[in-house]
Amino acid sequence: MAGTTTSTPRPPFDAGPSFNASAYxxxxxxxxxDGARVALRCDGxxxxxxxxxxxxxxxxxxxxxxxxxxxxxxxxxxxxxxxxxxxxxxxxxxxxxxxxxxxxxxxxxxxxxxxxxxxxxxxxxxxxxxxxxxxxxxxxxxxxxxxxxxxxxxxxxxxxxxxxxxxxxxxxxxxxxxxxxxxxGDDAGALWLYTSGTTGVPKAAMHRHANIRHVCETYGTQVLGIRRDDRCLSVAKLFFAYGIGNSLFFPLSVGAMAILEPRRPTPATVAERARADRPTVFYAVPAFFAGMLAADLPADTLEGVRIATSAGEALPAALQQRWTARFGVDILDGLGSTEALHIFLSNAPGDIGPGTSGRPVPGYEVEVRTEDGSRAPAGTPGMLFVGGESIATGYWCRTATTRSVFQGRWLATGDTYVEDADGRFTCLGRSNDMIKAGGIWVSPGEVEARLLEHPDVVEAAVVGGVDHDGLERPVAAVVLRDGGTVTGDDLVAFCREGLAHFKAPRAVLVRDTLPRTATGKLQRFKVRALVVEQDPLHAREAAPTGAPVP
The missing domain is CATH 3.40.50.980 (Rossmann fold)
Known part of the structure; x- marks a missing residue:
């Protein structure tokens, strides 16, 4: 049925009533x-x-x-x-x-x-x-x-x-x-992870012992194909969901090795670690993949890596293609959340749809719903809901928020998605990120993907700004590669060449960095605040013909 996809999980680990994730x-x-096998490598x-x-x-x-x-x-x-x-x-x-x-x-x-x-x-x-x-x-x-x-x-x-x-x-x-x-036991509390707080005060998502086993038996085994001879290196740290799955749960679940890097991740430090320890699985986020390209690392930096994964925000197809062409490794983009513990929508080896979050991970139900709560037909945007055994039991001491986000067996993700006729899901942004320009909804992700097709652009964020008529218009903030010379006006024209004009940003701010959380997620509310402060739409409208604009 369009709008709903269910995958059949593999038989679970036979734990019994005394299951403990640490022992697992x-x-x-x-x-x-297998006690003599290497579990962790840290600083050699x-x-x-x-x-x-x-x-x-x-x-x-x-x-x-x-x-x-x-x-x-x-x-x-x-x-x-x-x-x-x-x-x-x-x-x-x-x-x-x-x-x-x-x-x-x-x-x-x-x-x-x-x-x-x-x-x-x-x-x-x-x-x-x-x-x-x-x-x-x-x-x-x-x-x-x-x-x-x-x-x-x-x-x-x-x-x-x-x-x-x-x-x-x-x-x-x-x-x-x-x-x-x-x-x-399965239902005992094991792990609390605080959400990244991109839109408010952080909340502790409470996870059971069974949730850890579930992400290992689903995404780890059936999507990554994690195996005993793998060596896993993650840019994402252990303090949040994506990182703890990458560097602890998945490798240890099969007797593989995790490579721990204590330092703050930069393209240089990660390249150094990769050359020293030769990982076979590499996990990062879109901003870091962009940073690796901008750093001009040698093409053999990740020699030996068989697969890479991306999460945290949608991976633009242009960035994915440029990175794979440079380093020769496929990236599996996926969607997960702190509340779901790890990834529940993902591309898979041999089944990659560039610019999409892929298909439901085995063991999860994924559903797109319209505003009235009904299932959205293929091609119709709506709110994304997910159900699965790794969903948190709720937020600690946040009753009202728990009731709005955790709805029975379903988790309301807060993401706007669309499912195509082939069962792939594409991110259109957070539900409150969509921009209505000229009465038509514009996806920030679509505009960002176009901006990232320009060779001078390594990061992009698109938000809604308000013009002199009080109407919402797309505004972009971008980070350029070292030596990049493209101007804001050039990028507006570039977008108009590849997008419908109503989707193109009306102004582009060139920045040294974009605000991100510790997990690498873009903080759009800070980009919005920057747009309000600099007011590039009014600056453009007030500029005389031929005058420079931001």
Whole structure:
């Protein structure tokens, strides 16, 4: 039926009522005789599955010794390191809830999250310990700050500062050999992930142990085809949904190796890591793919990579084609969300529709609905809904928002999509991103895709601006490649050559960067604010004939 697509899931892992995601990802490989296989590589140091299982058990014992009880939260503000991976897995092993948060947050940002999640123990890498310590007064629930890497920040009265190694030693004393795996069960809480907050205050999406298994058995196995000999490198970090799936869930679910990169991702650092560790699966976001092209990296930078994936926002076909032509690797663009834990719409190897999000991942139902809630026929835009076993149980302490977003077995994604006659889904933008120009709806994604076809443009964002008549018109903000000389007027003309005139931007702002979240998602509300501030439409209208405009 047009407007609805359902895929049949493969048989689930036979976990029984005591399922624990940590044991599923680590311990079962050791029990199967694969303890000597490399699970994680970080800065050239390898950790086997046996060593990871032991460290995970020690971390679980450490958190228990610090007073954390089952179903209580442990918050992590850490770089992508062995300690973070073991900490997340250790919390889940002990039946606690792991809460990794963005390392790009300031103390002012962290305070509300601490107060919201009410974690008793918080863990930080040395580089982020001061920021976390400064945020501690916002919560009266924190009893211990555990720091990895030797930093000694000042902490408020009532909070105990503990070194990571000392915490492990205390756990060893309380539970020699490490804490046992808790029989959690499918529905027990395992992981909270805060949404990126592009349109409001971040909310914690609550995920069960079963959700982790589901994304591994669906997208990981049936789309990526993740296998034991893979080496996975992700630009996206462990603190958000896309990254934790890429660097922890998928490789560990099959006994493969994850390559962790603690540094902030740049084309140079990722290229260095790729040359050193030779990944076979590479995960990034559209802005990073554009950055790699702009950085003029050698064509063999990703030699050995068999597949790349993209998520976070729609990948324009022009960018996809330029990147693949340069590096010789196909990109599987897909759509996921924090609330769904990972990708539920995706292109697949041998089945790539450039400019589309592909088809539903096996195990998910995807439906486009019109404004009245009915299923949209093929070719008709509407709101995208998804159903599947990895959908979060809701937002922590956000009843009204939970009821509007989580509707029975369906998740309202907030994305406007259209399904074609072949069952592929194409993103038209967020529901509140669509622009009505001259009474006709304009998709920002379509205009951005045209802008990115210009060889001088590496990033583009299109939003609605208001002209002197109070009418909404498309306005673009772009980032040019190094040495790019194209002007705003040139780009307006370029768009008019390839698009219907009503779709072309009326003005183009050239910027050094575009505002993005820690996950690489474009912050359109900040682009809108920039357009309001600079008012390029009025500047264009006021300029005399032949005068320069923004």
């Amino acid at each position: 990802l680590v311990d079962r490989h050791v029990e199967a005789g 140091a390898d950790t086997t599955y046996a060593a990871l299982a032991a460290l995970t058990a020690r971390a679980a014992a450490a958190f228990t010794a610090l007073g954390v009880r089952r179903e209580e939260r442990v918050l992590f503000l850490m770089a992508d390191t062995l300690e973070l991976a073991a900490g997340i897995l250790g919390a889940m092993r002990a039946g606690m809830v792991a809460v990794p948060v963005s390392t790009m947050l300031t103390a002012a940002d962290l305070g509300p999250l601490l107060a919201d999640c009410r974690a008793r123990v918080v863990v930080a890498s040395a580089d982020f310990a001061a920021a976390l310590a400064a945020a501690l007064p916002a919560s009266d629930a924190v009893t211990h700050l555990v720091v990895s890497g030797g930093a000694r920040p000042q902490v408020p009265a009532g909070v105990v500062l503990v070194d990571w190694d000392d915490a492990l030693a205390a756990g060893d004393e309380a539970a020699p050999g490490g804490a046992p795996v808790v029989a959690a």
